[in-house]
């Protein structure tokens with residue numbers, strides 16, 4: 448923290464802080480209930496505000512030398528004394544870890560249950576890690592990229608290779624034909640088949656098949672109300688051919704939306720402070736901010752080994 452405004456009481460210059468990617472006011476009806484991803488104050492007319500996110504208010508992005516923080520006392524998570532030495536762990540609290548954690552919360556995961564996670568990008572990997580921290584008995588992660596599947600194995604989860612599009616069958620085999628207790632969508636609307644054709648319902652319908660009857664599904668992969676470049680009219684209008692009949696017959700539950708970061712980040716920070724968790728395992732690269740465009744290109748291309756990049760402002 449290098450400067451504070453006159454209305455800030457709690458946070459002090461010199462504090463190490465971590466900021467959620469979404470912005471809350473702390474006093475609206477949703478913030479009061481811990482739903483800070485859906486603040487009613489910070490982006491009037493909409494529920495939810497965030498730094499540098501289309502439709503989420505007039506706030507510049509957080510990947511910058513400096514960040515101006517509204518409602519600083521509420522939004523800043525003041526970090527403990529060991530922050531400088533563990534900063535690569537704590538920086539994972541701004542978005543990625545709470546988002547992965549949220550996916551498992553939305554799914555309703557309880558200790559001892561099994562879970563299948565679609566997508567072994569950074570969110571899927573840390574959702575798998577979260578499930579293990581929570582005591583899941585079986586954690587499966589579906590992807591097609593060999594480097595990502597290797598990471599799944601490294602963190603102690605079961606990699607499910609979907610390059611032959613047989614993921615559902617493999618999950619059913621792993622769960623005696625019943626399906627996993629819980630499932631997480633960590634891919635989003637740009638999911639595609641093995642020919643690279645985009646089709647927004649693929650992972651959602653695979654989850655309905657892969658999760659047991661009366662199980663729960665958490666969706667943190669991004670879906671959008673309109674997608675002008677999508678291949679079909681239906682998808683362009685933000686809709687999908689969701690297998691609602693099977694979903695209903697199986698009596699499954701579904702939770703969606705961005706993570707309420709503040710609902711989790713303080714407690715996740717403590718598990719870092721007390722050496723119970725080390726989310727920095729995700730980080731593949733540390734680069735200066737000036738190399739951000741190159742890093743994004745590598746990440747977008749799914750280039751081998753580009754899992755998670757930390758950008759240093761100075």
Ligand SMILES: [Zn+2]
Nearest residue numbers: 472475478486
């Ligand atoms: Zn609010």
